[in-house]
Amino acid sequence: MNLKKGNNTDTPDRNGRVEFEQGIYLDYSATTPCDPDVVKEMFDSYKVFGNPHSITHAYGWDATALVEESRTKFANVINCSPREVIFTSGATESNNIAIQGVIRSRLDNGVAPKDIHIITTKIEHKATLETCLAMESMGIRVQYVPVQNNGIVDLKALEKAFTDKTLLVSIGWVNSELGVVQPIKAIGEMCEAKGVLLHVDAAQALGRIKIDLSDINVDLMSFSAHKFYGPKGIGALYVKKRTKISPIVFGGKQEKGLRSGTIPLQLCVGLAKAAELAENLRSDEYERMTKMQKYIVDNLTKELADIYINGDLKDRIPHNLNISFGYVEGEALMMKLKGYALSSASACSSTTLQPSYVLEAIGVDEDLIHTSLRIVLGRYTTYENVYNFVDDVIKAVNELREMSPLWDMKKSGVDLKQVKWHTH
C-alpha cells in the first residue's frame, strides 16, 4: 500500500506532554485530557483558599479577585462582558439553567405552562432533550424539529415551527456525535426577527470554531471546560444582559442569584486558562485537523468499499469523523482496534442496547446503524497516530468482513433489503 503522507508537522510544544499509556486517544468529543499548563495554573492557585463569598477578610478578597480575573479571561475569549458569564458545574447544568430558567421566569409571571412553547431538534445532547422532556411533563409545549440527512437543521422547518407562543429555541452548535456545525448566525437572525430567545449548547464548539458573541444573536450559551482541555466539574453559561431568567437552584444567591453555591475557585482558574489556550491554538489546530481528516477520508475511501460518512462533510469540524463501515459491527471493529480509544453509536456498545437516536434522526439505513465508528482527533493526536490508525482500520475492516456473512452475501450480489431476516 502506498499511502501519501506528505510533509506534515505536529505542534512540537504539545507533543509528548500527556501520557497515553492505554492506547491512542481518539475520543476527544467525550472528553479531553486537562492540559499540563492548565493543571499547573490550577495547582499554583491552591495557595488561595478563601471563600470568594467571604467579604470580611483578605482570604476572601484574594479569592474573589482570582474568580473575577478568571471570569474576565473567559469573557474575553468568547467576546462578551464578564457580567454576562456565570460559572456552573458544566454544560449539563448550564443547559438546565438556561432552558428551565427562562421557562420559570415566565411561570413566575403567571404565564400558564400550555402557553409556553419551545423548539429544539431531534439530535440534541441528552442534557437538552431530557430537560425538554421534563418540561413537557409540566405541560410546556415542546417541538422537536427534524434535521436534514446531513445532520444540519432545516431552516425552513425551523421557521415553520415558530408559533406566537414560542419562547425559546435551544440548539447545539456542534453536534457531539456527528461533528456537524449548525448555522447559528442564521438561526440567531431568525430568532431575533421573531423576538424569540436562542439558547446554544456550545460544549463541542469552543476551541474548535470561532465563538464571537458580539457577532451573533444568542441569548444563552453553554460551555464545559473538560471539552476544551480544562478540568471536569466546571462550565459556564453566557446570559446576555437583560435576559429574563429565574434560578432553578436556591441558596446563597451566588452568581447573581442564578447559581447558588460556593464557586470552585481553582476550577474557574482552570476553565479560564484552558479557554485562552484553546482559543490561541484554535486556528493552527483547525488546519492540522483538516489535513488529518482529509488523509483519513481519502485513504479509507480508496482502500475500502461501502463506507459512508455520517453528517455533512463540509459543515463539520475537521476533528470529527463519524463513519459507517458496511457489513462490520461497530463494537467488534473497536475491539479489533484495541490500541485505540474510540466510540461507536452501535447498539451493542451502548449500555441500553439501543442504537444512536442521532443516527436514526438523520436517516442512517438500519443496515448501517450498527456499523458506525466515531473518530475524534485532538490536540495530542500526531500525524504518526493518524497514519498508523488508517492502516489498522483497513486491516481490521478487511478481517471482520472476511468473517461477516453479510459481506459474503454482498459479494454474491444479494440485496440485503430483500432478505427475510429471522429476528429474535
Add this chain to the structure above:
Amino acid sequence: MHKYNDKINAMFENPVNVGSLDENDPNVGVGFVGSPACGDVLKIFIKVDDEDRIVDVKFKTFGCGSAIASSAVLTQKVMGLTLDEAKKITNKEIADELALPPIKTHCSVLAEEAILDAIYDLLKKRKVCKVDQTG
C-alpha cells in the same frame, strides 16, 4: 464498548472455526439467524457423517465481540456431537463458558437458535431428498 473478560477477548481475537462449508452438500445444514438491523447475524454450517454425528462446523458472524465469541464457542461445543445431542445445547452453557455479561445474554440465545436452525435445515433438506428419491 464493554470491558470484557479475558475469555471473551481471547475467543474474539482468535476465533476457532471461522469459514463456510458447501451449502449444496446434502450432509451440510446451514443455520442463519439475526438481522443487520438488530446488530447481529450468525451463519453456522454443520456437516454430519452417516451416523448424524457433526464432523465439521464453521461459522461467519456479523456482530459485536460477544456475538463472535459466542459463535466460536458454539462451534467448539457441537463438534463431534450427534444431532440429537447438539439439539440440547442451551444458551446458558455458552453464556456460562464465556461468563457473558448479562446485557450480552442475547448473543448466546442467538447461538442456540443458530444451531437449531442448522439442524432444522439439514432435516428439511433430507426430507426433500427422500421425496425426490421415492417420487
